[in-house]
Amino acid sequence: MAFFRLEPYDPCPPAQTGALDASTAEDQVVSLDIQSKYLFVDEYVVPGTPDVQNCGGYVDKVIQYRNPELLAYLSSQRVSAEAFSNSPFPILQTRSPQLDLILFALIERLRKGRPDGRVSLLDHGCTVAEHYDLLDAMLQASSGAARTAPNTLNYCGLDKSSMLLSIARMLHSKVQEEHFRLVRAEGSAFEFRDQEFDLSLSVGVINHVAQPLEALKKLLAATRVACVLAIWVTLEGDGFWAFNHSGVPNYFFSRDDLARLRDSRPGMRAFTAGFTPEMEASQKRSYVGIGEEKTSALGSYHLVFSTLDELPFEAQEAPL
Ligand SMILES: C[S@@+](CC[C@H](N)C(=O)[O-])C[C@H]1O[C@@H](n2cnc3c(N)ncnc32)[C@H](O)[C@@H]1O
Incomplete structure (x- = not known):
């Protein structure tokens, strides 16, 4: 019987120094190569597409x-x-x-109170x-x-x-x-009527689309009552692009970005039902080359933009 001793290996050492902190992904070239293979089987490569x-x-x-x-x-x-x-x-x-x-x-x-009892929902990045x-x-x-x-x-x-x-x-x-x-x-290239949906949802996908700011503006415009989001933000002044561990570009919204987007949709307020600092997230060091100091300003909000005065769930006005 063969035994193997496996040692952890960090494929992205720049995180130790925050090598990409001072710049954004827009002016850096990053080359990531990710492969999925069965180990200990003769070079069997698994289709590793997202x-x-x-x-x-x-x-x-x-x-x-x-x-x-x-x-x-x-x-x-x-x-x-x-x-x-x-x-x-x-x-x-x-x-x-x-x-x-x-x-x-x-x-x-x-x-309640609707003749057909139906509610419309747009699921942005719906997967299956x-x-x-x-x-x-x-x-x-x-x-x-x-x-x-x-x-x-x-x-x-x-x-x-x-x-x-x-x-x-x-x-x-x-x-x-x-x-x-x-x-x-594509998640920023959609056209829906103004307020076509009662509700909308995007679980992180709004951070990955080609034009995140434009996409969120369109999502809010297409929503009549409430847009429910998991959204990754920076508490620093400016939003910025980074890459996650899978090589996917990710835009971190700033709170100013979110305030401007809220104001682009008259009658909507922003509420938060929780904030998870990136330092406490279950997947540590998800972002390539971003050091601890910059990471400590990152996190994800459960954010709801809504036209309702009274919400049927617990949330506070978002600190935007
Ligand atoms: C990791 S899943 C997260 C969303 C999932 N439905 C959820 O609620 O957890 C990401 C989904 O977003 C889709 N997606 C990623 N980038 C996209 C883009 N730019 N435009 C539209 N869909 C995108 C992917 O195909 C995938 O189905």
């Missing part, structure tokens, strides 16, 4: 959200942050479900439409299965990946197309 990796990770989420035991658990509780944090299902303690709880509260508020499945479980659990995502939502998912959208359609093939629309587009 589409394939996202597909695996997010189909897995759909499977977990469709678990009948998860529905039974939620049905035995009030759908709430406490039920999520005390649940035997670790996935309910992760980031996305926290945002789905906010969406669920907004959907419950809006559907996994949010639809957790919302479905929450709607069913809170209504004795009278309400479901198919009879409550007018869903529109947008993603740049045809492959992921095909899987999204396959996984939701029983939902009528008029209530489950998929749009293939």
Whole structure:
């Protein structure tokens, strides 16, 4: 039997010195090469494209959200942050479900009093439409299965990946197309009508698109009531571009950026339902070449831009 001793190796040493702190990704050349291989098997290279990796990770989420035991658990509780944090299902303690709880509260508020009881939702960077499945479980659990995502939502998912959208359609093939629309587009190159959707959602994707500021402006313009975001920001004065560990460009919004965007949409206020400093995030040192001092100014907000005076979830006015 063969034994191997593995040693950790840091492929991105500039993080120790903050080599790229003083400049932005716009004026630096960074070459990253990432390969996925089975080790100890004869040079077997696994397709390592983001589409394939996202597909695996997010189909897995759909499977977990469709678990009948998860529905039974939620049905035995009030759908709430406490039920999520005390649940035997670790996935309910992760980031996305926290945002789905906010969406669920907004959907419950809006559907009442509507003749068709439907609420429209734009999911920006929808991957395989996994949010639809957790919302479905929450709607069913809170209504004795009278309400479901198919009879409550007018869903529109947008993603740049045809492959992921095909899987999204396959996984939701029983939902009528008029209530489950998929749009293939780069995340800043979409055109929707002014206030076409009651609600919108973007989980980090707004940081990765070609034109983040323009994209968020368009997302807010397309939203009537509330735009729910996980968004990465810098608490320093200016926004800047960096690269994450997968070589994906990432724009960190400044608080001034966010204030200007809020003001671009009359009647909208910005609320925060939590801030995670990057130093406390589960994935350490995600950004190539960014040193500790600069990293200490980074973090992610659960941010909601809304026209509502009273929110149906806990949040504070964002300090923008
Ligand atoms: C890591 S997933 C995060 C979003 C996921 N639905 C969630 O809520 O956690 C990133 C998704 O955004 C999509 N995406 C990445 N960059 C994009 C862009 N520039 N335009 C549109 N979609 C993009 C990817 O195809 C992928 O489905």
